[in-house]
Amino acid sequence: MTDKPTETITTEIWRETPEADNPFAAKDCFCAGYNVYDDLLKNASFIDYLFLLFKLEPPNTQQSVLLEGLAIALANPGPRDHSVRAAMSAGVGGSTHPSALIAALSVGAGNLGGAREVFHAVEYWRHCNTSLEAWQQYIKHPPQEGRADVWMPMEHLPGFDPNGVSCPTPVQQTLTYLATVSKTPCLGWLEKNRRQLEALAECPLAFSGIAAAALFDLDFSPEQAEMFYLLIRLPGAAVHALEQEKLGWRKYPFFADGFKLNP
Numbered sequence: 120m121t122d123k124p125t126e127t128i129t130t131e132i133w134r135e136t137p138e139a140d141n142p143f144a145a146k147d148c149f150c151a152g153y154n155v156y157d158d159l160l161k162n163a164s165f166i167d168y169l170f171l172l173f174k175l176e177p178p179n180t181q182q183s184v185l186l187e188g189l190a191i192a193l194a195n196p197g198p199r200d201h202s203v204r205a206a207m208s209a210g211v212g213g214s215t216h217p218s219a220l221i222a223a224l225s226v227g228a229g230n231l232g233g234a235r236e237v238f239h240a241v242e243y244w245r246h247c248n249t250s251l252e253a254w255q256q257y258i259k260h261p262p263q264e265g266r267a268d269v270w271m272p273m274e275h276l277p278g279f280d281p282n283g284v285s286c287p288t289p290v291q292q293t294l295t296y297l298a299t300v301s302k303t304p305c306l307g308w309l310e311k312n313r314r315q316l317e318a319l320a321e322c323p324l325a326f327s328g329i330a331a332a333a334l335f336d337l338d339f340s341p342e343q344a345e346m347f348y349l350l351i352r353l354p355g356a357a358v359h360a361l362e363q364e365k366l367g368w369r370k371y372p373f374f375a376d377g378f379k380l381n382p
Contacts, residue, residue: 132151135147135148135149150172151175151176164187166186166190169190170182170183170186173339173346178337181301181303185301188296188297188300188301189293189297192326194354194355196352198359198372200227200352201232202224202227202352203356205227206223206356206359209360210360210364211363212368213364219357220356220360224349230271230277234346234348234349236273236278236327237278237334237344238342239277239341240327240328240330240332241335242341243257243331244335248305249308251312258319275322276319276322278324278325279317279322279324280325281322285323286323290323290325290326294306297333303337306332309324309332327348
């Protein structure tokens with residue numbers, strides 16, 4: 120007679136009980152103590168469940184509205200975004216569909232409008248919070264990246280667009296909306312001090328900057344913010360890759376007029 124096997128999975132996020140006739144199939148699944156298929160499936164929204172997965176506690180109404188608004192603003196960065204263009208290139212080039220998402224993740228992970236920029240921007244919020252003087256000093260003396268073998272040093276203030284001319288209308292609209300519905304300290308302060316920060320940065324605020332402020336207000340760590348930013352922008356990359364696959368390279372945006380194919 121052998122002893123009953125003990126569980127070897129160590130996680131605070133998830134707990135399962137097995138089916139009586141199949142130990143490899145789950146009967147009950149619990150996320151942070153909540154029964155997923157008996158409770159959350161019927162009562163929770165997707166954005167509430169996403170918050171629960173990251174934070175291991177349900178969001179309050181204000182947090183839920185803030186995260187949902189941020190998710191809508193970020194879900195489709197559009198064809199001008201580098202990560203979306205990477206997915207579109209994979210789609211139009213005949214790569215597999217998973218390859219398109221991998222391309223979007225790879226390009227969207229970096230320091231220029233990508234998830235690593237959001238990571239650094241949250242670190243800036245941790246250090247500076249709502250002190251304009253602290254922001255001035257941090258901009259003058261930026262911290263150094265700890266893994267120079269993996270990430271190149273930041274060449275601009277995280278959360279701002281070094282190639283921008285003025286703050287785009289959708290960025291302003293998103294900031295105003297999120298600051299209004301959330302009434303959280305950093306988003307409200309950012310809305311009031313945006314122009315001063317842009318003057319210090321010598322470039323306009325970007326969506327990555329709004330995401331960092333919002334996720335910091337939601338108590339996301341830099342690592343959690345980096346992951347969330349990567350995840351929530353994938354829907355736009357997916358649908359644009361599928362569309363461009365059908366349209367073909369002759370209708371690739373910003374491309375067909377300037378490309379001539381010799382017989």
